[in-house]
Amino acid sequence: MSDPKDRWLDQEAGPIVRPxxxxxxxxxxxxxxxxxxxxxxxxxxxxxxxAEARLxxxxxxxxxxxGDPITVxxxxxxxxxxxxxxxxxxxxxxxxxxITVLSAPRGRVTNERLLRDVxxxxxxx
Amino acid sequence: MDYRHSDQVTAEAVPAAMKILVAGGFGVxxxxxxxxxxxxxxLRTEEVLSDLSIGVDDVTGVRQKTTTTVAMDFxxxxxxxxxxxxxxxxxxxERFWFMWDELSYGAIGAVVIADTQxxxxxxxxxxxxxxxxxxxxxAINCFExxxxxxxxxxxxxxxxxxxxxxxxxxxxxxxxVRAVLVALVKHALQQVRVSR
Numbered sequence: 001m002s003d004p005k006d007r008w009l010d011q012e013a014g015p016i017v018r019p020x021x022x023x024x025x026x027x028x029x030x031x032x033x034x035x036x037x038x039x040x041x042x043x044x045x046x047x048x049x050x051a052e053a054r055l056x057x058x059x060x061x062x063x064x065x066x067g068d069p070i071t072v073x074x075x076x077x078x079x080x081x082x083x084x085x086x087x088x089x090x091x092x093x094x095x096x097x098x099i100t101v102l103s104a105p106r107g108r109v110t111n112e113r114l115l116r117d118v119x120x121x122x123x124x125x
Numbered sequence: 126m127d128y129r130h131s132d133q134v135t136a137e138a139v140p141a142a143m144k145i146l147v148a149g150g151f152g153v154x155x156x157x158x159x160x161x162x163x164x165x166x167x168l169r170t171e172e173v174l175s176d177l178s179i180g181v182d183d184v185t186g187v188r189q190k191t192t193t194t195v196a197m198d199f200x201x202x203x204x205x206x207x208x209x210x211x212x213x214x215x216x217x218x219e220r221f222w223f224m225w226d227e228l229s230y231g232a233i234g235a236v237v238i239a240d241t242q243x244x245x246x247x248x249x250x251x252x253x254x255x256x257x258x259x260x261x262x263x264a265i266n267c268f269e270x271x272x273x274x275x276x277x278x279x280x281x282x283x284x285x286x287x288x289x290x291x292x293x294x295x296x297x298x299x300x301x302v303r304a305v306l307v308a309l310v311k312h313a314l315q316q317v318r319v320s321r
Contacts, residue, residue, distance in 0.1 A: 036230055038142040038211055071142050073199055073211065077168045104142055106230045110317050118143055119310040121204025125303055
């Protein structure tokens with residue numbers, strides 16, 4: 001370890017707050033529900049949050065970006081937060097009724113029509 | 126938690142997101158391939174190679190590579206009909222393989238990039254996709270000055286089945302990458318029909 005005096009703690013050092021401090025130390029969603037990378041997140045229109053809801057700035061950053069359906073990875077990229085942190089914050093927002101997560105299918109893709117759509121889409125690029 | 130399954134929602138309401146994995150050894154061109162066709166700059170978490178990681182990463186034959194992708198790396202392509210295709214680069218080093226299972230859920234298939242100078246680097250990826258039954262193909266990334274091997278020689282060296290496509294590509298060229306993805310989706314469709 002380096003001498004504490006040599007440690008650089010200016011802005012060049014990147015975020016000083018550890019990622020999981022934003023989630024108060026939680027690394028997995030409280031519900032235990034699995035949220036996939038391409039699951040869609042959408043804000044509940046006109047949702048009234050319960051009194052116990054404590055939105056931190058990161059919750060708000062996420063919420064402000066899911067007016068239209070957005071995937072978890074895109075949300076992480078746009079909010080500039082690690083996917084693991086986003087998952088925990090999404091579980092809070094779901095618990096408060098602020099958002100809904102629409103799961104993408106988990107198994108092998110066997111829908112021929114969907115595969116043909118992707119094929120034709122790639123050919124038309 | 127309140128989860129709904131996407132097929133309970135009409136296709137018009139929510140655009141379909143699909144994914145394809147891009148695998149292969151360290152420094153083989155995964156990020157380059159994703160970046161060639163993605164409409165966004167690939168999101169990546171890179172760690173600078175330090176003395177610590179020498180010995181962990183095999184850099185023999187890796188040209189001027191100073192960083193490696195250790196976390197996640199993705200790109201996005203918007204297709205017509207409202208579909209969005211995501212390309213996920215799998216972590217190249219074996220110590221990050223715990224992420225593979227998660228990346229594999231619901232994927233159309235995988236592109237395994239091979240460098241003929243270091244073919245052994247893609248054995249693990251080939252094994253993984255064969256075991257989980259995911260459609261995959263091997264794309265030989267042709268760097269300048271790389272000795273050329275015929276796809277059949279690579280197929281034999283990797284002990285691949287006749288059905289597994291092996292194609293040549295240039296990960297820097299968008300058209301070439303597009304051809305690789307087209308070949309993969311065709312292969313995935315073929316696999317679905319065979320299993321019926």
